[in-house]
Amino acid sequence: QSALTQPASISGSPGQSITISCTGTSSDVGGYKYVSWYQQHPGKAPTLMIYDVSNRPSGVSNRFSGSKSGNTASLTISGLLAEDEADYYCSSYTSSSTRVFGGGTKLTVL
Amino acid sequence: EEQLVESGGGLVKPGGSLKLSCAASGFTFSTYTMNWVRQAPGKGLEWVSAISSSSIHIYYADSLKGRFTVSRDNAKNSLYLQMSSLRAEDTAVYYCARDQYGTYTFDYWGQGTLVTVS
Numbered sequence: 001q002s003a004l005t006q007p008a009s010i011s012g013s014p015g016q017s018i019t020i021s022c023t024g025t026s027s028d029v030g031g032y033k034y035v036s037w038y039q040q041h042p043g044k045a046p047t048l049m050i051y052d053v054s055n056r057p058s059g060v061s062n063r064f065s066g067s068k069s070g071n072t073a074s075l076t077i078s079g080l081l082a083e084d085e086a087d088y089y090c091s092s093y094t095s096s097s098t099r100v101f102g103g104g105t106k107l108t109v110l
Numbered sequence: 111e112e113q114l115v116e117s118g119g120g121l122v123k124p125g126g127s128l129k130l131s132c133a134a135s136g137f138t139f140s141t142y143t144m145n146w147v148r149q150a151p152g153k154g155l156e157w158v159s160a161i162s163s164s165s166i167h168i169y170y171a172d173s174l175k176g177r178f179t180v181s182r183d184n185a186k187n188s189l190y191l192q193m194s195s196l197r198a199e200d201t202a203v204y205y206c207a208r209d210q211y212g213t214y215t216f217d218y219w220g221q222g223t224l225v226t227v228s
Contacts, residue, residue, distance in 0.1 A: 001172060003154070034214040038155070045205060045222055046155065051215040089155050093214035098169050099145070104154040 004029065004090055004102035011108040017078040020105045022090030023071060028100055030071035034093035037066060037075045040104075041086045049088075050075060077107075085109040112136040112218045114206050119223030126196050126227070132189040132206030132220055140184035143167075143209035145216060146191050148202040156202075159191065160209070196227045 005023040012018040022029065022037075029035055035053045038046035048057050050066035053073060063078045073092075077084055090102040118130040132144070146158040159180040160169045168180055179192040189206050203222040210217035 032214075036215045038216070040155075045219040046216070047219070048210075048215065048217050051210060051217070052213050057217065087154075091155075091157070091216070096169075097167075098171060099157040099160065099214060101147075101155040101157060 001028075001094055001096065001098055001100050004092060004100055006088075006090060006102035006105045008103070009106045009108065011110055012077075012080045013110045014080050014082065016080050017076060018080065018107065019074050019076045020088055020090075020107070022073040022075070022092075022102045024073075024092055024100070025071055027095040028092040029068065029073050029090075031095060032093045033068075035066070035068060035073040036091045037064075037073075038089045038091065039084075039086045040089065046089065080109050082109050112208070114208065114218060114220035116204060116206055116220045116223035119204065119225045121226045121228065122196055124197060124227055127192070127194040128196065128225060130191040130193070130204055130223060130225070132191075134187045134189065134206075134208075137208075139187040140164075142211070144182060144189045145207045145209060146178075146180060146189075147205045147207050147216065147219075148200075149205070149222075150199070150202040153202075158204070161189070193225070196225075198227050201225060201227045 037050040040046040053068045054066040115133045145160045177195045205222045207216035208218040
């Protein structure tokens, strides 16, 4: 199972919006609604930000939103804050009943 | 409050074995699918294994090639990962993570335990 494809890095200024893409295949991202996104600050465990493509867990800011089109899912962060600077990972369920992560995207808030 | 605490990491020689544990509290452990996810130093997340609530369904990443075995003891609210034939590339922080009900999402994570193969 190959990792999902994410841009290695992305940057934005405070207040701006950014979108991180996550590209897979019809056997994972394109085939299921089970795409999730995780935020990880240095030295910390990941935390869930989006599940089932576009759902936000309670406590997660509505500045975070998710979507999917075909084999590509996207995470959008609006109104960037300094605290959003972190690594972001997508994950998907697969046709083999396994899970797969993206390679991760490092977000820099300028 | 839901909590997952991993233990058992450490330094092991190539070819050696190690067993990781994950102690769960604050939720009904026996009703949730659990996972192991690892992260090599400076690298991304890699899913390792999943085990269903009753241990009936068990899945592994293809890359492990039968070297790892996941298990659980619902009476002890504990998840385990037995690792054998360890290689340098298995060096990573190993996290246990809970599956959210009704979806394939890791909703709670432990803080991780570091395994160093050298």
